[in-house]
Amino acid sequence: MNDIAKQIDSRLKSLNLTGMIPIYNELSVKAAQSNLQYEEYLLLLLEEEEKRKTDSSVKAKIGKAKFPFVKTIEEFDFGFQPNFKEKEIIRLSALEFIDKKENVIFLGPPGVGKTHLAIGLGIKACIQKYRVFFISAAKLLEDLFISSKNQTLVNKLLMYSRFNLLIIDELGYMPISKEQANLLFQLISQRYEKGSIILTSNYNFDEWTKVFDDNIVASAIIDRLVHHSNIFYINGSSYRIKDKIKKLD
Numbered sequence: 001m002n003d004i005a006k007q008i009d010s011r012l013k014s015l016n017l018t019g020m021i022p023i024y025n026e027l028s029v030k031a032a033q034s035n036l037q038y039e040e041y042l043l044l045l046l047e048e049e050e051k052r053k054t055d056s057s058v059k060a061k062i063g064k065a066k067f068p069f070v071k072t073i074e075e076f077d078f079g080f081q082p083n084f085k086e087k088e089i090i091r092l093s094a095l096e097f098i099d100k101k102e103n104v105i106f107l108g109p110p111g112v113g114k115t116h117l118a119i120g121l122g123i124k125a126c127i128q129k130y131r132v133f134f135i136s137a138a139k140l141l142e143d144l145f146i147s148s149k150n151q152t153l154v155n156k157l158l159m160y161s162r163f164n165l166l167i168i169d170e171l172g173y174m175p176i177s178k179e180q181a182n183l184l185f186q187l188i189s190q191r192y193e194k195g196s197i198i199l200t201s202n203y204n205f206d207e208w209t210k211v212f213d214d215n216i217v218a219s220a221i222i223d224r225l226v227h228h229s230n231i232f233y234i235n236g237s238s239y240r241i242k243d244k245i246k247k248l249d
């Protein structure tokens with residue numbers, strides 16, 4: 001490596017422009033061959049650096065969102081759920097619902113892809129630089145409960161209200177006590193018309209009385225969630241057992 005190349009490398013490193021290091025030399029040869037202007041060469045280099053920075057900031061956002069697995073909307077087989085409105089999901093993928101602070105609710109039995117779709121939309125939101133957080137309903141309720149016991153609830157609610165999109169997964173797997181329901185109500189009220197929620201549940205709203213000890217709080221939660229929301233009932237068969245069903249044919 002000649003002296004100039006060494007200096008360029010060390011300056012690019014100190015300016016945190018490391019995306020340019022592996023390519024500036026190769027690009028300069030190509031630029032000379034195709035008679036690029038200096039500005040055109042500079043633009044190419046900057047584009048490369050921008051791409052690297054965007055990729056790493058999206059990766060960081062996806063990491064911070066704490067998804068349990070990474071699945072995209074593009075990987076979702078809409079053909080497997082024939083009654084499902086693919087167009088509606090594609091419309092939601094444009095993420096206008098986040099700007100409008102609307103909610104999305106996926107209801108249906110286990111294995112139909114509720115969590116997959118929630119994560120898929122969450123990943124799209126990360127790519128668009130929204131702050132996203134994924135948490136199971138059980139963990140969220142536990143977290144709020146602990147905070148309420150050690151006088152940190154106000155801060156905890158603030159923390160959850162800072163996300164542009166909060167994904168609450170699997171509401172209904174565990175019964176919800178009156179105290180927990182009140183905490184959930186506070187969270188939902190705090191985010192109401194301020195930030196979006198994607199919620200998944202294996203119970204339809206009319207079955208929520210089975211989940212909640214307190215029907216009045218349950219209806220108050222449903223009321224706020226459902227106002228300005230996009231609700232999907234997925235009632236096809238489980239994708240998890242599809243291969244097993246095929247084998248039985």
Ligand SMILES: Nc1ncnc2c1ncn2[C@@H]1O[C@H](COP(=O)(O)OP(=O)(O)O)[C@@H](O)[C@H]1O
Pocket residue numbers: 071075076077078080081108109110111112113114115116117200239240
């Ligand atoms: N229509 C589908 N196309 C592709 N994969 C699917 C589909 N439905 C479910 N899956 C996959 O099946 C598994 C279970 O889906 P999941 O979203 O966890 O279901 P649910 O949350 O409704 O219980 C996941 O690995 C998911 O990616």
Ligand SMILES: [Mg+2]
Pocket residue numbers: 114115116169170200
């Ligand atoms: Mg799920």
